[in-house]
Amino acid sequence: MKSKKLMLMISVWITCCPFLPAEGGPVPPQYMEIPFETAWATMHEVLESEEIPIISESRGQGFIKTGYREFASGLLTQSHLEKIGTDTETSDGSYQKVEYQYEIDIQLVSEKMTIITVDANIRALHRDFLGTEKWVRIKSSGQREEHLLNSFGKLLWGEDWEMEYTKNRRPKRKFVLPSDLNERVASPERP
Numbered sequence: 001m002k003s004k005k006l007m008l009m010i011s012v013w014i015t016c017c018p019f020l021p022a023e024g025g026p027v028p029p030q031y032m033e034i035p036f037e038t039a040w041a042t043m044h045e046v047l048e049s050e051e052i053p054i055i056s057e058s059r060g061q062g063f064i065k066t067g068y069r070e071f072a073s074g075l076l077t078q079s080h081l082e083k084i085g086t087d088t089e090t091s092d093g094s095y096q097k098v099e100y101q102y103e104i105d106i107q108l109v110s111e112k113m114t115i116i117t118v119d120a121n122i123r124a125l126h127r128d129f130l131g132t133e134k135w136v137r138i139k140s141s142g143q144r145e146e147h148l149l150n151s152f153g154k155l156l157w158g159e160d161w162e163m164e165y166t167k168n169r170r171p172k173r174k175f176v177l178p179s180d181l182n183e184r185v186a187s188p189e190r191p
Helices: 002-016 036-049 077-084 143-157
Strands: 030-033 054-058 063-066 069-073 093-110 113-128 133-140
Touching: 036 063, 036 093, 036 113, 036 143, 069 077, 077 093, 077 113, 077 133, 077 143, 093 133, 093 143, 113 143, 133 143
Parallel strands: none
Antiparallel strands: 030 113, 054 063, 063 093, 069 093, 093 113, 113 133
């Protein structure tokens, strides 16, 4: 009887209590009170300023995929990989190079509400002790996603802007379109 009650309590707890991810890890979708046009144009500006090539995009679907960009290579590859990835230990060789790419979704919710989701695909070139090399997918720690969203925010809200999260990785700030946007950022595409 006690075990049935315990199992019932556990199943209720799992069903009713929200999962709180640990600090670090995927960045949740960001709800921003900005028009789709502003979000789309700003993301393009950020990618261009950071010299990250776009390999495919669909404005109608709100999707942008970038090419891979090198993050680290050489002797410090492992330590740099640990900054942006999780579960990066290897016992049968070493990582020679790390690259990342972004998959970005910009979805229109209403006239002035947009959801932006950024996922970083990380891969590392692994060389085993026999010299065989292969690309290995690495789970993102969320650092690259945060970097891109911070760059996005700084372009819209100024250089002092920084993403701040609660313990469960939700943003502490409300993302509202700045009233002086047109004065600070001159772009023909911006409203």
